[in-house]
Amino acid sequence: MEWDWEFVRQIMPTLIDGLQITILATILGAAVAAVVGLVFAILRMVAPAPVARATGFAVEFIRGTPLLVQLYFIFYVLPDIGIRLPALVAGVIGLGIHYGTYAAEVYRAGIENVPRGQWEAAKATNLTARQTWTHVILPQAIPPMIPALANYLIAMFKETPLLSAITVLELMNQAKSIANSNYRYIEPMTLVGVFFLIMSLISVFFLRWLEERYARVDER
Amino acid sequence: MIDWSGYIGLILQGAWVTVELTLMGSALALVVAFAAGLGRLSRFMAVRSLATTYIEFFRGTSIFVQLFWAYFVLPFAGITLTPLQAGVLALGLNVGAYGAEVVRGAVKAIGREQREACIALNLTRYQAMRHIILPQALPLMLPTFGNNAIELLKGTAVVSLISLTDMTFQAQVVRAQTGSTLIPFATILVLYFVMAWVISLGMRWLERRAGRGLDGVRV
Amino acid sequence: MSEPIIRIDNIVKKYGPLTVLDKLSMEVMPGEKLALIGPSGSGKTTILRILMTLERISDGFIEVDGEHLYHMKKDRQLVPADERHLHLMREKIGMVFQHFNLFPHKCVLDNVTLAPMLTKGMARAAAEKRAMELLDMVGMADKAKSMPAQLSGGQKQRVAIARALALSPKIMLFDEVTSALDPELVEEVLNVMRRLADETDMTMLLVTHEMGFAHDFADRVLFFDRGKIVEEGKPGDIFRHPKQERTQAFLRKIIAAGHRV
Amino acid sequence: MSEPIIRIDNIVKKYGPLTVLDKLSMEVMPGEKLALIGPSGSGKTTILRILMTLERISDGFIEVDGEHLYHMKKDRQLVPADERHLHLMREKIGMVFQHFNLFPHKCVLDNVTLAPMLTKGMARAAAEKRAMELLDMVGMADKAKSMPAQLSGGQKQRVAIARALALSPKIMLFDEVTSALDPELVEEVLNVMRRLADETDMTMLLVTHEMGFAHDFADRVLFFDRGKIVEEGKPGDIFRHPKQERTQAFLRKIIAAGHRV
Amino acid sequence: AAADENKLEELKEQGFARVAIANEPPFTAVGADGKVSGAAPDVAREIFKKLGVPEIVASISEYGAMIPGLQAGRHDAITAGLFMKPERCAAVAYSEPILCDAEAFALKKGNPLKLKSYKDIADNPDAKIGAPGGGTEEKLALEAGVPRDRVIVVPDGQSGMKMLQDGRIDVYSLPVLSINDLVSKANDPNIEVVAPVEGAPVYCDGAAFRKGDEALRDAFDVELAKMKESGEFAKIIEPYGFSAKAAMSTTREKLCAAK
Numbered sequence A: 001m002e003w004d005w006e007f008v009r010q011i012m013p014t015l016i017d018g019l020q021i022t023i024l025a026t027i028l029g030a031a032v033a034a035v036v037g038l039v040f041a042i043l044r045m046v047a048p049a050p051v052a053r054a055t056g057f058a059v060e061f062i063r064g065t066p067l068l069v070q071l072y073f074i075f076y077v078l079p080d081i082g083i084r085l086p087a088l089v090a091g092v093i094g095l096g097i098h099y100g101t102y103a104a105e106v107y108r109a110g111i112e113n114v115p116r117g118q119w120e121a122a123k124a125t126n127l128t129a130r131q132t133w134t135h136v137i138l139p140q141a142i143p144p145m146i147p148a149l150a151n152y153l154i155a156m157f158k159e160t161p162l163l164s165a166i167t168v169l170e171l172m173n174q175a176k177s178i179a180n181s182n183y184r185y186i187e188p189m190t191l192v193g194v195f196f197l198i199m200s201l202i203s204v205f206f207l208r209w210l211e212e213r214y215a216r217v218d219e220r
Numbered sequence B: 001m002i003d004w005s006g007y008i009g010l011i012l013q014g015a016w017v018t019v020e021l022t023l024m025g026s027a028l029a030l031v032v033a034f035a036a037g038l039g040r041l042s043r044f045m046a047v048r049s050l051a052t053t054y055i056e057f058f059r060g061t062s063i064f065v066q067l068f069w070a071y072f073v074l075p076f077a078g079i080t081l082t083p084l085q086a087g088v089l090a091l092g093l094n095v096g097a098y099g100a101e102v103v104r105g106a107v108k109a110i111g112r113e114q115r116e117a118c119i120a121l122n123l124t125r126y127q128a129m130r131h132i133i134l135p136q137a138l139p140l141m142l143p144t145f146g147n148n149a150i151e152l153l154k155g156t157a158v159v160s161l162i163s164l165t166d167m168t169f170q171a172q173v174v175r176a177q178t179g180s181t182l183i184p185f186a187t188i189l190v191l192y193f194v195m196a197w198v199i200s201l202g203m204r205w206l207e208r209r210a211g212r213g214l215d216g217v218r219v
Numbered sequence C, D: 001m002s003e004p005i006i007r008i009d010n011i012v013k014k015y016g017p018l019t020v021l022d023k024l025s026m027e028v029m030p031g032e033k034l035a036l037i038g039p040s041g042s043g044k045t046t047i048l049r050i051l052m053t054l055e056r057i058s059d060g061f062i063e064v065d066g067e068h069l070y071h072m073k074k075d076r077q078l079v080p081a082d083e084r085h086l087h088l089m090r091e092k093i094g095m096v097f098q099h100f101n102l103f104p105h106k107c108v109l110d111n112v113t114l115a116p117m118l119t120k121g122m123a124r125a126a127a128e129k130r131a132m133e134l135l136d137m138v139g140m141a142d143k144a145k146s147m148p149a150q151l152s153g154g155q156k157q158r159v160a161i162a163r164a165l166a167l168s169p170k171i172m173l174f175d176e177v178t179s180a181l182d183p184e185l186v187e188e189v190l191n192v193m194r195r196l197a198d199e200t201d202m203t204m205l206l207v208t209h210e211m212g213f214a215h216d217f218a219d220r221v222l223f224f225d226r227g228k229i230v231e232e233g234k235p236g237d238i239f240r241h242p243k244q245e246r247t248q249a250f251l252r253k254i255i256a257a258g259h260r261v
Numbered sequence E: 001a002a003a004d005e006n007k008l009e010e011l012k013e014q015g016f017a018r019v020a021i022a023n024e025p026p027f028t029a030v031g032a033d034g035k036v037s038g039a040a041p042d043v044a045r046e047i048f049k050k051l052g053v054p055e056i057v058a059s060i061s062e063y064g065a066m067i068p069g070l071q072a073g074r075h076d077a078i079t080a081g082l083f084m085k086p087e088r089c090a091a092v093a094y095s096e097p098i099l100c101d102a103e104a105f106a107l108k109k110g111n112p113l114k115l116k117s118y119k120d121i122a123d124n125p126d127a128k129i130g131a132p133g134g135g136t137e138e139k140l141a142l143e144a145g146v147p148r149d150r151v152i153v154v155p156d157g158q159s160g161m162k163m164l165q166d167g168r169i170d171v172y173s174l175p176v177l178s179i180n181d182l183v184s185k186a187n188d189p190n191i192e193v194v195a196p197v198e199g200a201p202v203y204c205d206g207a208a209f210r211k212g213d214e215a216l217r218d219a220f221d222v223e224l225a226k227m228k229e230s231g232e233f234a235k236i237i238e239p240y241g242f243s244a245k246a247a248m249s250t251t252r253e254k255l256c257a258a259k
């Protein structure tokens, strides 16, 4: 089986349609994950013990089970209890909740990495709890989180092909559908790989930049 | 009415495939993680670039693409793998690329000071790596390796897309035969979670063993 | 001077099974300059941290400026202090740390103005004016716009002192403020502290291993060992004629290690 | 003693645009005890690190024990040394670090026996016998089975000294070996070093801020400033009657900071 | 492709043939014990037995992945109800026809959108059709002019029924017998079947072999013809609801030539 450039030219527009859906799902999923992660992190750090423990268990459960199965669950089981989500929405929610558990860890680590001396200095200068958070802790905790969060964004991007299992016509699904109707896997699959590789190489540079930009302020 | 015991049997068969994939994939991942992670720290430019290319390529493309490649495209290059081999290969190389960065990070984290002490004691690079750096780096790697193994376990669900009869796939089969969606999926969710939980228990046990005597103190 | 500004009454501090301070009592008069010395682990830092309310005590009472620190009156009873009470009490006390603990994301000036603006509601202009005076006093006015990362250890510590002074506390606590510094940078910080001791009537508590400085600086020296005050007195007496065996042993070691007394 | 054991000839060391050592030359005779003093950043550590081959030089030559350190002969020409040559040269030199750099995953005894067994192929029994003698000398024989994390700083440093001695180097380098220690622990390390200086004829180079100790220990003192040797001489001369302005200023600062000379 | 005359010998030696199936009763099915059945594999199993290959090993695959899998050497044959069509005939070597069926719709009781043909779906901008990816129905819908975004690729029959019940799609299209099987399993009074779909041809499948394995295909055909003759063929497929007569009244040649 030979590589066929003519075929490549022919399928490109369809693949680009798929890429757009992929990117849309990634962005929406990231937004959901950022919020869900914050909720998880806050519940785990400050909620009363039973709630915190339940949240901890939920987070562990979600992190310990495959996103694919979770997507099936959201898409095919939830309608039984009256929740019928459009495929893309179900996908975005699935991605968001799954990656929200990762974001929660990043938030927590970022906050815990602010040295104890900073909390103590805030106390010694008599700042209130709120002032300590807003003026001392968060401004130091957030910048180092950004590269880690961006890392998960990229990971999520690479997991969007899972949405094809719940009928979202993203890049992978378009490629499969092309492959299916033309009986050729080489070109569409390779192109999908190339798309992913290009996007990740771009994001590697973007990440490096982020890491430099938000490098830890190395003074205590 | 529905032969549930038979279907549970089917899911358990799938669970075994999932376990096999996870174990073999992890073994492969471990080997390539060390090879590529240390390769990236090599003195030789060629080795470094090779390792870097491998890592960036496998981290950059999606596991799905890698699976489909291993399954549908490699045969045209004359390499025909069974679905299980293709699954192990793709999962192992994919997770191995992430593991390589863990190895590299841990080795580098055993700071300059330890490496300088090795030079001052006239150890060769190999001796320093073998006796000083790796024994200290290993405990640092373990927690992330544990996470990677769980990621790999979750990744096995994807092989159902290349019709490997893993747990997720068998759940689909059961669903098609019985018309019930909730029961097979709820069952495998619990099974996956139990497997992930076993992995983290095992890793914690290893960490305790490896960390013995170190007490988390860097000198 | 009549009433002590700090009265520590039989306090106990435990970490789990470890008793760090054991029924300790002491008093400090307003304006007094006190040096706390003693071997490592004897509880010197712990006392300062308790006064700064960074740690709670396990038992006993502390009064600062006539008010209970860890207790407050409610319905004529003494109950454990709540966060509001602690907040009020902290106004009276400032602390300088061994590792500076400057806010790394704020420039020198902002480090000094932050707390007055937030806790006292000072206007920015007023806060900055006062901050510049303080920075001038510690010799750091020209670095007002620098970030902490750009400063040497001695410079950082002088900024930290200015930051603590900006809240005009009645009591200042200094915990080994020079021991994280390169030897040549020590002097610039000590000079600032000497001026402070001479020119203000703030009450000061100082933990240090610099015996020479403790000697010049303090009105009174307390020698700690294992959570107790073993000996106290005028610097001249303690350093030249220590009475207790443990004090003598400690000073001998320190002198042998090359520190001047 | 006729030939110098170390001959440093016009070496230059740069980090990017920064010239840290600027055409520096010096010689050390076998058995000599040398103290390197000078302000922070003057290049003292850099010299030791270059001798230990932890850093390469940018220009110049170094001979150790009659052989080039960073060059080797090949086809009658001097070419840059390869890893094998450096390996051979390192046998002559040992180093003790400011932060001990013990191997935290090995017990005290294994820290000391590791290198002799690996680099000299010593049998375990012989290596352990010698290690116990050395540990005994530094007063750490009873802790042979302890892990480094269980030791105090002073104890760690004494183990580090034993570890370096186990390879029987001709030259020992000490970089501020007491400055990471609590003041009371300094003396136990200095005592070990005094014995070492008295009892062996090893060549020793010592970087220190402990002027008192440098005075007692050294046959010769070199005063560094900005990558150059500004003044050198007998300890008594340098410390009592420094000739150079910069040396005087430095000593004045150090003394003011409470260090004994 | 270089002809591989020895393919059959190879299979005999290895003792089994690897076939791709779809898990779409009654064409193909997997029992609770994991045993493969359904009309297509049952026929293939018999024929391979007669050819001296005692077993078939089935792997379940998406329709679209079957031909690439065959080309990549992952399967020795496809026995899945993959209907013969000219493009497919160009890609693989089909046997003579085995299972024939017309197309059907499953839709909500009373057919609220009045859909009787793929054209009707194309004309109604609200109608969404579900079909297996890479299957005949997807193609028919696209060819009738249904825009891509109204043709939902459904991974399997059960998902299709579920999506229909949940109102995510308005029509689910499969061959008549498959739809009947699904609907009877779902046992849902709110679902009805339209069969056959107006204007859609009757299709027949055959066992599909790799181009180059024509020798194997021909041997297969010989045994198939014998079975058709003896009535054994009808005995296997008719219990599943297929008509042996339909398969015997047409030929590969006709089906591959049909527009």
Ligand SMILES: Nc1ncnc2c1ncn2[C@@H]1O[C@H](COP(=O)(O)OP(=O)(O)OP(=O)(O)O)[C@@H](O)[C@H]1O
Pocket: C015, C018, C020, C038, C039, C040, C041, C042, C043, C044, C045, C046, C047
């Ligand atoms: N958070 C803590 N948890 C447990 N033990 C603690 C804690 N903080 C201090 N300690 C213990 O309390 C004792 C007193 O400590 P402290 O820091 O007050 O001593 P110090 O006199 O300041 O010593 P140094 O001169 O070394 O600073 C020590 O034994 C120390 O190990």
Ligand SMILES: Nc1ncnc2c1ncn2[C@@H]1O[C@H](COP(=O)(O)OP(=O)(O)OP(=O)(O)O)[C@@H](O)[C@H]1O
Pocket: D015, D018, D020, D038, D039, D040, D041, D042, D043, D044, D045, D046, D047
């Ligand atoms: N790896 C490096 N990269 C860049 N500059 C360096 C590096 N190591 C040392 N320097 C610079 O070289 C100069 C000399 O450093 P060196 O450590 O030799 O000084 P030192 O005399 O030992 O000072 P100290 O008393 O503080 O230990 C300093 O200006 C230092 O900043």
Ligand SMILES: [Mg+2]
Pocket: C044, C045, C046, C176
């Ligand atoms: Mg202390």
Ligand SMILES: [Mg+2]
Pocket: D044, D045, D046, D176
């Ligand atoms: Mg130095």
